[in-house]
Amino acid sequence: MAAVTLKDVAQRAGVSIKTVSNVVRGAPKVSETTRTRVMRAVAELGYRPNPSARRLRTGRSGLIALAVPDLATPYFAELAHHVRTEAAALGFTVLIEETLGDAKEELRLATGVGASLLDGVILSPLHVSSDELAPVADEFPLVLLGERSYERDRVVADHVLIDNVAAAREATAHLAGLGRTRIAAIGVDRPASATSRQRLEGFQLALHEAGLTYDPRLSPQVTEFDRSNGLLAMRTLIGLPADVRPDAVFCFSDLLAIGARRAAFEAGFHIPGDIALAGVDGSEEARYSTPSLTSVVPDKAAIASLAVKCLATRIRADEAPPFEVHMAPYWLEVRESTSGERQQPATP
Known part of the structure; x- marks a missing residue:
């Protein structure tokens, strides 16, 4: 044919x-x-479209890359779906890459692996430094996702993110507003990532505003934002003396919260009766879990739209525009893990 x-x-x-x-x-x-x-x-x-013909005609291939730390994480899988949809609407094909949080791999992909084929890259970095990314963004279309690990007044590349400090503050304030006084945080990692630092900052601000004292014993360290680390951290918290043991936990990701919920279940603690629980990411797993998980929901469709349009502008511009920081919306979705109110199953 x-x-x-x-x-x-x-x-x-x-x-x-x-x-x-x-x-x-x-x-x-x-x-x-x-x-x-x-x-x-x-x-x-x-x-x-014929990419070879397009390359000869325009000097561009119509191919961009999305590089994320872990495709097994629901947040990044859902984000990749939205990026692909937005890119297709603008005539781009998306190559999906996984960095596993390795700084060298992040830098390699940021430079446009096979740059003769890629028009630009959307990167969600964990460990590559701003000093390494700055010269790349000056020469190659690059948009960063996620937290900023550099000074607030220094913009080294186009960046799309949510206000993580404000988001963590709102989630923690919600827990304090329930009358919980021993609020723990699961997600403090070493070495400290930008995500961890900012969400811990918001957590501590909300405690201070509620007249509560930050207790380091209620912030067990984790190595990854995954289910197993949530499980182990919650076991540590549950093992504390009764007068220290938390009556609420803010997890820095939904996956951490899912693991924490399992540990509470195994120990015979009721959620939210004994321990109220909240996470971050707004994943489908959180929506359908039992009890359903209260979560900070980043607008992933908006994040994808901002990132793709920003990259397209940089690719097609005759002169490189100034770097910009774009704040995407988020909201706190209160569900059974803090409200205790039975909800109807979510409509597909």
Whole structure:
């Protein structure tokens, strides 16, 4: 069967070949009605851009990369889905890479592994330094996701994130507002990551505002933000004397909270009666767990949209625009693990 061409799509959509090209390339000067009609024709005919031809014509391949620490983590899996959707709408194909938090791998991917093929990279770094990323972003389209591990007044690349200090503060204030006075934090790691530092800062601010004292015994260290570390940390907390043992726990990720919930269940503690529990990430696992988990929900669709559009602007700009920091929205979704109120199952 002959390959579907731009001309075929143009005839099906009733527009010019130039218009189809503009839509496929993600050019901004196309009405939403026309864009929708063209994309419907693209889908119906199964049109696929020819990257080699595009590279010769425009100097770009239409291929970008998303590099995240761990694809097994629900947050990053869900984020990758949104990035792929947003990229497709702008005419980009996404290569998904996993760094496992290795600084050398993060830097390698930030430079655009096989840079002759990639137009740009969206990177969620854990350990690569700002000094290493700064010269990369000056030469290659790069957008960073997640927490900023550098000085607040120094922007080394385009960056999309949520306000982690404010988010942790709100979640902890919610726990304190329930009348809980011995509030623990699971997520303090070593070496301290930007995520851990910022969420601990928000946690401590909320304690201070509630008239509560930060007790280091209620912040057991973890090595990863995963279920097993949540399990072990909660076992440590449950093993404390009764007058120290927490009556609420704020976990720095939903996975930590899922592990912590298991440890509480094994020890015969009721959630939220004995221990109220909250997490961060707004994962589907949190929504469907029993009890359902109260969680800070970053707007992953908004994060993906901001990141892809920011990268597309940098790729297509004749002159590199100044680096910007984009704050994405989030909200606290209160569920059974703190409210104690039975909820209807979430609608698919």
